[in-house]
Amino acid sequence: MTTATTTEAALAVRATGVHRSFDGREVLSGIDLTLHQGEFLALLGRSGSGKSTLLRAMAGLDPDFTGELLVPERRSVVFQDHRLQPWKRVLDNVVLGLPRAGAKEAGLNALAEVGLTERARDWPITLSGGEAQRAALARALVRDPALLLLDEPFGALDALTRLKMHALLRELCRKHRPAVLLVTHDVDEAIALADRVIVLTDGRLGPSHEVGVGELRGVLLKELGVVEAG
Amino acid sequence: MATTVTAPPVPKSPPDSPVLIDAATLSRPNRTWVPLPRWLRRLAGPALVVAVWQLLGATGNINPRVLATPAQVAQAAWELAKDGELASNLLASLQRVGSGLLIGVGLGVLLAVLAGLFRLGEELIDSTMQVVRALPVLGLLPLVIIWFGVGEEPKIALVAFAAACPVYINTYAGIRGVDNRLVESGRVVGLNRLGLIRHVILPGAVPGFLVGLRFALTSAWLVIIVAEQLNATSGIGYLMNQAQAWYRTDIIVLGLLIYGVLGLLADSLVRLLERRLLVWRRGFNGA
Numbered sequence: 073m074t075t076a077t078t079t080e081a082a083l084a085v086r087a088t089g090v091h092r093s094f095d096g097r098e099v100l101s102g103i104d105l106t107l108h109q110g111e112f113l114a115l116l117g118r119s120g121s122g123k124s125t126l127l128r129a130m131a132g133l134d135p136d137f138t139g140e141l142l143v144p145e146r147r148s149v150v151f152q153d154h155r156l157q158p159w160k161r162v163l164d165n166v167v168l169g170l171p172r173a174g175a176k177e178a179g180l181n182a183l184a185e186v187g188l189t190e191r192a193r194d195w196p197i198t199l200s201g202g203e204a205q206r207a208a209l210a211r212a213l214v215r216d217p218a219l220l221l222l223d224e225p226f227g228a229l230d231a232l233t234r235l236k237m238h239a240l241l242r243e244l245c246r247k248h249r250p251a252v253l254l255v256t257h258d259v260d261e262a263i264a265l266a267d268r269v270i271v272l273t274d275g276r277l278g279p280s281h282e283v284g285v286g287e288l289r290g291v292l293l294k295e296l297g298v299v300e301a302g
Numbered sequence: 303m304a305t306t307v308t309a310p311p312v313p314k315s316p317p318d319s320p321v322l323i324d325a326a327t328l329s330r331p332n333r334t335w336v337p338l339p340r341w342l343r344r345l346a347g348p349a350l351v352v353a354v355w356q357l358l359g360a361t362g363n364i365n366p367r368v369l370a371t372p373a374q375v376a377q378a379a380w381e382l383a384k385d386g387e388l389a390s391n392l393l394a395s396l397q398r399v400g401s402g403l404l405i406g407v408g409l410g411v412l413l414a415v416l417a418g419l420f421r422l423g424e425e426l427i428d429s430t431m432q433v434v435r436a437l438p439v440l441g442l443l444p445l446v447i448i449w450f451g452v453g454e455e456p457k458i459a460l461v462a463f464a465a466a467c468p469v470y471i472n473t474y475a476g477i478r479g480v481d482n483r484l485v486e487s488g489r490v491v492g493l494n495r496l497g498l499i500r501h502v503i504l505p506g507a508v509p510g511f512l513v514g515l516r517f518a519l520t521s522a523w524l525v526i527i528v529a530e531q532l533n534a535t536s537g538i539g540y541l542m543n544q545a546q547a548w549y550r551t552d553i554i555v556l557g558l559l560i561y562g563v564l565g566l567l568a569d570s571l572v573r574l575l576e577r578r579l580l581v582w583r584r585g586f587n588g589a
């Protein structure tokens with residue numbers, strides 16, 4: 073198997089038997105996962121369960137996992153911290169790594185989509201937490217990703233800003249239709265945004281839950297071990 | 303222009319109610335009683351010292367062989383300036399420091415980049431530099447004279463050496479200290495190795511480089527003073543050394559003043575550079 077081939081709805085991710093250990097301690101013990109174009113999957117799990125480890129492998133930031141992991145060429149990542157280069161103005165951050173031709177327009181369009189047109193020439197240090205995260209979102213979307221990887225992108229934001237970001241993200245995903253993997257430990261956020269929710273426990277993925285079918289919140293909390301079964 | 307707000311009469315406050323203070327006074331600097339600009343007030347101290355010094359000298363309380371008066375120093379400056387001796391010696395010193403710095407800073411940056419970016423570079427260069435930096439620069443003087451003779455080269459070489467070490471150490475630390483999360487964020491937007499170096503690593507090392515540059519300027523002056531006093535036929539240090547033979551304390555003090563002013567100028571040059579290169583730190587939006 074070399075490259076991901078197109079099937080019904082184009083495949084965006086296929087993981088088969090992905091393992092990862094740190095110093096002999098296994099964090100991912102056999103992850104099997106498929107994700108299709110336009111699908112929004114939320115990955116829940118307790119702190120330290122290996123969510124970021126899986127996401128980093130998909131992002132191409134981890135050379136040391138084993139197993140098969142097929143991902144598209146065009147993918148973007150938004151981390152919990154914005155990770156804008158502090159010495160580049162907002163627009164230059166957004167278009168960083170893009171081929172020069174047409175980059176500026178594309179960047180300004182992306183900034184307009186997240187409502188930051190005014191701040192294009194500002195330094196990242198002058199942005200508020202929510203604005204910086206929006207700039208990071210613009211940087212991710214300007215690449216027109218087939219796979220959008222989000223690692224607790226709203227974890228550091230206040231509740232109000234987070235709700236606004238949810239709305240923004242929903243709208244942008246409806247428009248651009250990337251496959252999205254959202255890592256979070258907020259059950260309500262997962263239900264609010266995703267089509268499908270999976271819980272990662274002890275290095276393995278649990279069953280996949282469609283959002284909008286049955287009483288999901290209680291089921292997920294049970295799988296996370298927050299409330300007692302029964 | 304504090305507006306007075308007439309508060310409704312408060313019923314007698316309970317005994318443990320806190321005393322309220324104006325929050326603005328907490329973050330504003332204290333007003334001083336002298337209605338003069340700050341820089342003028344800061345000049346007052348040195349001016350007072352000079353005045354007392356002049357007074358003591360003029361009344362014969364200081365032997366001119368021990369220390370010339372400020373007026374005598376000014377007189378010496380005027381005379382040396384008139385016959386062009388001051389300018390030519392100043393130029394000689396500036397040229398030495400300038401070329402030495404150029405070579406030293408360039409070499410320091412080059413070595414730091416090689417050691418900071420390449421495994422092999424680190425293994426070859428860093429350990430060597432850690433040993434080299436431990437050498438006292440001025441201790442190299444005899445060796446440098448044997449290598450380069452007594453012309454301009456040994457002085458330039460010493461300045462270059464003195465400048466290269468701090469620039470190397472701080473730039474290397476700057477490169478190594480670049481936040482790995484920023485490197486990762488550069489990688490996920492598809493930067494290749496060259497792009498990472500250009501857009502992430504080198505900009506991240508600029509603050510370290512500037513610290514090194516400041517140290518380099520300081521030690522460059524230190525080295526040139528000594529080198530010129532030991533072995534030179536021109537330069538401010540040479541001028542001072544000649545003056546010593548004739549007990550001309552006025553010229554010696556003049557030389558010291560010149561070194562001081564040049565040091566200050568060099569420092570403000572770095573400051574200017576910092577303001578330009580590190581705008582992103584303060585977020586000032588430039589022009």
Ligand SMILES: Nc1ncnc2c1ncn2[C@@H]1O[C@H](COP(=O)(O)OP(=O)(O)OP(=O)(O)O)[C@@H](O)[C@H]1O
Nearest residue numbers: 094095099117118119120121122123124125126257
């Ligand atoms: N570079 C590393 N070296 C050693 N151990 C690591 C490394 N990265 C992650 N781990 C370990 O792997 C486990 C999973 O980490 P991971 O960051 O994937 O958790 P997470 O599910 O994202 O948690 P959180 O919700 O707190 O972000 C943790 O126990 C962590 O200590």
Ligand SMILES: [Mg+2]
Nearest residue numbers: 123124125223
């Ligand atoms: Mg994590």
